[in-house]
Amino acid sequence: MNIQSCVEVCNEWDIVSARQLGRNMAKELGFGNVDQARITTAISELARNIYLYAGNGKICIEAAEKMGKRGLKIIATDNGPGIKDIRKVMEDGYTTSGGLGAGLPGVKRLMDEFMIDSVVGSGTEIIATKWLR
Amino acid sequence: MRIPILKLHEYLLITIQVELDDQTALQFQEDLLNKIHDTGAKGVVIDLTSVDMIDSFIAKVLGDVVRMSKLMGAQVVLTGIQPAVAITLIDLGISMREVPTALDLEQGLDKLRLELEG
Amino acid sequence: MNAETMNVIQMKRSRIKELWEQELGGFKTETSAMTPHMYNELNREFLDLLMNHVSLGDISEDGTLERFFDKVLRANMPLEYITQGLQTYRRIILEVVLEEDLNKDVAIEIYREVDYWMDPILNKVVTNSSRLWERTVSIQKSALLELSAPLIPVFQHISVMPLIGTIDTERAKLIMENLLEGVIQYRSQVVLIDITGVPVVDTMVAHHIIQAADAVRLLGSTCILVGIRPEIAQTIVSLGIDLSLFPTRSTLQKGMEQALDITNQQIVKEK
Numbered sequence: 001m002n003i004q005s006c007v008e009v010c011n012e013w014d015i016v017s018a019r020q021l022g023r024n025m026a027k028e029l030g031f032g033n034v035d036q037a038r039i040t041t042a043i044s045e046l047a048r049n050i051y052l053y054a055g056n057g058k059i060c061i062e063a064a065e066k067m068g069k070r071g072l073k074i075i076a077t078d079n080g081p082g083i084k085d086i087r088k089v090m091e092d093g094y095t096t097s098g099g100l101g102a103g104l105p106g107v108k109r110l111m112d113e114f115m116i117d118s119v120v121g122s123g124t125e126i127i128a129t130k131w132l133r
Numbered sequence: 134m135r136i137p138i139l140k141l142h143e144y145l146l147i148t149i150q151v152e153l154d155d156q157t158a159l160q161f162q163e164d165l166l167n168k169i170h171d172t173g174a175k176g177v178v179i180d181l182t183s184v185d186m187i188d189s190f191i192a193k194v195l196g197d198v199v200r201m202s203k204l205m206g207a208q209v210v211l212t213g214i215q216p217a218v219a220i221t222l223i224d225l226g227i228s229m230r231e232v233p234t235a236l237d238l239e240q241g242l243d244k245l246r247l248e249l250e251g
Numbered sequence: 252m253n254a255e256t257m258n259v260i261q262m263k264r265s266r267i268k269e270l271w272e273q274e275l276g277g278f279k280t281e282t283s284a285m286t287p288h289m290y291n292e293l294n295r296e297f298l299d300l301l302m303n304h305v306s307l308g309d310i311s312e313d314g315t316l317e318r319f320f321d322k323v324l325r326a327n328m329p330l331e332y333i334t335q336g337l338q339t340y341r342r343i344i345l346e347v348v349l350e351e352d353l354n355k356d357v358a359i360e361i362y363r364e365v366d367y368w369m370d371p372i373l374n375k376v377v378t379n380s381s382r383l384w385e386r387t388v389s390i391q392k393s394a395l396l397e398l399s400a401p402l403i404p405v406f407q408h409i410s411v412m413p414l415i416g417t418i419d420t421e422r423a424k425l426i427m428e429n430l431l432e433g434v435i436q437y438r439s440q441v442v443l444i445d446i447t448g449v450p451v452v453d454t455m456v457a458h459h460i461i462q463a464a465d466a467v468r469l470l471g472s473t474c475i476l477v478g479i480r481p482e483i484a485q486t487i488v489s490l491g492i493d494l495s496l497f498p499t500r501s502t503l504q505k506g507m508e509q510a511l512d513i514t515n516q517q518i519v520k521e522k
Contacts, residue, residue: 012154012155012156015154015155016152016154020152023185023186033216033217034217034220034221036185036217037185037186037215037217037218037220037221038217038220038221038224040185040186041187041188041221041224041225044186044188044190045188045189045225048155048189048190092226103189105226106189106224106225106226106227109224109225109226110221110224110225211471212471213471214469214470215435216431216434216435216470218469219431219466219467219469219470220427220428220431222469223427223462223465223466223469228465228468228469229469230465230468234468234469234470234471235471236434236435236438236440236471236472237438237471240440240471241471
């Protein structure tokens with residue numbers, strides 16, 4: 001039984017709501033101070049990507065469980081243009097928006113598991129999970 | 134939402150106490166540069182003790198603010214960055230090596246005074 | 252096992268015993284501090300239990316065999332002793348059975364019986380012992396984490412973190428958190444990280460140390476890396492690792508002098 005909470009992302013304010021939702025859920029699940037910050041930051045990065053590149057999409061957060069481990073799962077989906085070269089966006093320092101280029105590889109480092117699936121022309125889905133220590 | 138900027142002699146003091154959204158961050162950047170221009174301040178302390186998250190966008194805005202202020206002749210020190218925030222920044226691969234830092238407001242002011250006067 | 256097989260085994264008890272002592276007598280143990288007498292006793296007990304167990308099914312049915320294996324492992328005997336013992340027993344029984352004048356079908360049936368009896372026991376032994384080791388490993392792992400990296404305040408605004416042992420990613424995370432929490436708690440302006448006790452500094456370890464130093468700097472404190480032995484300096488440079496971004500010193504003492512300097516303190520000798 002998994003309760004999922006979602007935030008639609010279509011403007012800058014939604015980025016703030018998404019990360020507040022993430023912080024609350026992380027706190028509830030019993031994550032420590034540092035991991036709460038990691039999760040919140042990862043959500044912020046993912047939500048900003050949606051806002052900047054896809055225009056709109058959504059961030060869903062749910063409790064995760066695997067082999068006795070408990071954790072938090074972030075699912076970021078959009079129907080944007082998709083990513084042409086996934087390997088390239090996963091390189092440190094790669095940016096098309098003039099940001100710091102920390103985006104996706106940064107999210108991957110903040111979280112424990114990271115999966116990305118993107119189809120050019122139809123959208124992107126990113127699933128990232130953090131396990132309780 | 135606007136972040137208040139206080140003036141203390143030739144320094145400007147800012148304590149960020151709200152959750153920073155993009156718009157507030159950019160507004161702050163503009164306000165601060167205008168204030169530096171109006172007051173001719175030589176030093177700025179931005180205290181981040183109550184900030185519990187800095188993502189790559191806010192980090193970029195902060196880094197930019199430091200560089201822009203420097204161009205206008207004001208030295209900026211960031212203070213009070215929390216351990217959890219520092220760890221996430223490092224995870225993101227952002228080390229802000231060119232940005233001066235101090236443990237708290239008081240030490241930030243000391244640092245500025247030392248650099249500007251001594 | 253069926254009655255006929257058990258019958259043969261019970262009847263041939265002394266022959267089995269004779270062969271058992273011959274075979275297992277040669278098993279040398281290096282890890283266990285057992286006298287020959289104790290070892291013979293152990294072998295005898297092992298055989299007795301196996302003989303009694305023939306009539307039972309699962310290893311944990313009366314628990315005696317399971318307890319015996321547990322005892323053997325806790326006495327630091329290798330798992331090999333048990334597996335080899337079980338295999339020897341199987342071989343002996345087959346040998347003994349074949350010495351009887353049985354027709355082919357009966358012999359094959361007995362062979363099958365013994366196999367079916369033995370395999371679950373072997374499986375259970377391996378499972379039990381690997382569980383025992385897993386538990387030991389995880390206990391040791393948490394013990395190691397507890398040993399990790401305290402931050403020690405030394406003078407006002409100056410703290411030291413001595414690192415001892417290998418640094419892996421998990422430990423590096425813990426070290427980083429301890430370090431940063433400590434910097435805030437003691438309001439340390441300078442932190443000395445002492446790597447005298449770190450045996451090898453490779454690219455990975457250096458990377459963790461650089462990250463820790465960067466994080467400390469973000470908080471507004473300064474990190475000095477001390478305890479750099481000549482061979483460490485050599486490996487760092489030959490690996491092309493750049494540590495020039497933050498101060499380093501060869502010894503804790505030299506680092507402490509610099510830390511006092513940074514915090515405008517000095518140690519004076521009283522006349």
